[in-house]
Amino acid sequence: MYIKQLSVFLENQEGRLEQVLDVLRENEVSIISLSLADTSEYGLLRMITSDPQAGQAALKEHGFAAMLSDVLAVKLSHQIGSLQEILRHVCQAGLNVEYMYALSNKKEEEASIICKISNGEEAAALLKSKDVELYSQEDILRMFC
Secondary structure (H helix, E strand, O other), X not given: OOEEEEEEEEEOOOOHHHHHHHHHHHOOXXXXXXXXXXXXXXXXXXXXXXXXXXXXXXXXXXXXXXXEEEEEEEEEEOOOOHXXXXXXXXXXXXXXXXXXXXXXXXXXXXXXXXXXXXXXXXXXXXXXXXXXXXXXXXXXXXXXX
């Protein structure tokens, strides 16, 4: 069960992030969660949005390199070790976590992460078999927008 992540490659220049945010705002695309990583020359902005396809189209129309990726949205409990327990299952299956970042929740008693795992389908099936809850795109919209 995947959700769509919108990724944008940005030149590491003043104002480029603001331009991306302006395009999304003008097209009424809400940002639910994001991660920004940079190097000396460029940045990679990864976002979960209210409408990833519309966001991608609007950004491309404005000259940004934007792409959609499949990622997993994983529900965590607010208990010590809950993330480690999930990652142990992933590692024992020989899967690699390529990256992850937090997904904020409206409910204080819940936590979630966005993660890209080397074999997403296998990871999703594995996590479901361990009773780990994955969010769908519809769940994300219902809970966060």
